[in-house]
Amino acid sequence: MSETKPKNKFKLPTAAELKEGQIWKSVFRHKLDETPRNRSLAVLSNVFLHLHPAKINRDAVRYNYTWGMGGITFYLFLVLTITGVLLMFYYHPSKGQAYRDIMYLMHDVPFGNFTRNMHRWAAHAMIITTWLHMFRVFLTGSYKPPREFNWNIGVLLLLFTMLLSFTGYLLPDDQLGFWAVTVGTNMARATPVMGSEGPFGPQLGFTAFNDVRFAILGGSIVDANALLRAYIWHCVAIPIIASVLMIVHFWRIRKDGAISGPAPVMIEQDLSGPVAKKA
């Protein structure tokens, strides 16, 4: 073949030839024509889609069963992660500079105000959808065994969502956020046992300089340390913790009978005890 080929003549491959080539095949591992099998393969052979079942119960796509609230909440988390990372390119978590950066983002950075508003609105929306999701789970009784474990994961996710919102609130370093965090962390003084003004706190030797509020703020007042801590919890630690919890949450949904599905039948001797057995 190579002998018959004219020298130095490079021809661009046609689309049809590309689809036969090694590169195409290394990316798309199976045929793409619409058959039930290929559609399943598309899900099974993709790392992102495979978190999702290839086939689902038809009830799982009925909006009046789920309201799609968990999915919307997850979508908002993705929006927040992307817009949040973008904001981080312009934001310095230090006193004085933080507020200037927000002003800069709003008034000068191209699409800065848009990005900031997206982050802010998505943050508000995520709080609302998380609660609505929880409400839906309650209404459909989906907190009952075997899903009670996932209900608890969900409670933690709600907590961390609220903490994301709380820590993000301080970041603009404006009057609103500053006093909100002052008030919020002053409540922590009243923590039982660990707070300097809570039950048993003073008796155990807790003061404003060694109690739980001190650890949150990195000091006795809302100042530079508190801003930096809020930033790190907000942009690094809590997103990671929440992501891990979401992985567990989604995995557990499938193991517990999938969305709107009946609880899986377990083999009696696999169950850990009489309680689980009854369920």
Add this chain to the structure above:
Amino acid sequence: MADDKNPDPNRPAMPKPPMPAMPAPPAAGGMPKPPTPVAPGMPKPPTPAMPAPPAAGLPKPPAPAVPSAAVPVAPKPAAPAAAQKAPAAAAAIPANPVNPAALRPQPPKSGVSAEPAKADEKGLLLRRRDFVWHGVAGMLTLGAVAFGRFFFPRSLFEPRTSFTIGYASDYGFGVDTKFQSTQRIWVCRNSQGLFVILAVCTHLGCTPDWLATEGLFKCPCHGSVYDTEGKNFAGPAPMPMRRCDVRLDATGRIVVDTLTLYEVGRFNEGGPTGGAYIAV
């Protein structure tokens, strides 16, 4: 039996349910916990702990269903030598929850007695697996303690809590706000003397505003209102604002200590030398 139940519908239907990778109780001796007690030696359907059981569901104890090097070769269960060997051998099993006593061949009908378990306790830290896990747990505990301590800084870069505010003669009757933004205090003077109010709302800690024309402190956060001496009379504040300790130093300047505070009821613990107020 239990196996007759329909397995998880997500899984392919199989006559015998596939077992998880964890070592399930071997057919012999290893008793599943309460739900379905099985007498040792009773014929059981295969509950292979691993994909390829040597022979499905051997009813006879001496050949446990776990195809692993962990099985002691010598079938002399009662001999002390075997009791010594068994734990070491068990350490080779890749997962932990099975009582090694259950893996040891036992005379049929003996059941699982407490005795072999006791023998294992003796060598708890000698077993390699336990040693490693105790080490890991120890490191994690140390790490957790250090992690916790890490959040409590030793040095702080905060405004001083003890400072001078000049001479008493610098202040007239009424409320002076000149230290509000730097020290978070108001210097006040009335017929009794000079006192310093800590500018912290007793509700949840915002700084109230001094409204000179109205002669009131109002908190912007939730609306608490205080009179000229910091006594609350409206809003959620539960008590009057606290006062800082004030003293005269050797040169006659007033030293304020924002960490020594007087709550309502102790406001008259002062006098010429200082305290909740200085009589000047």
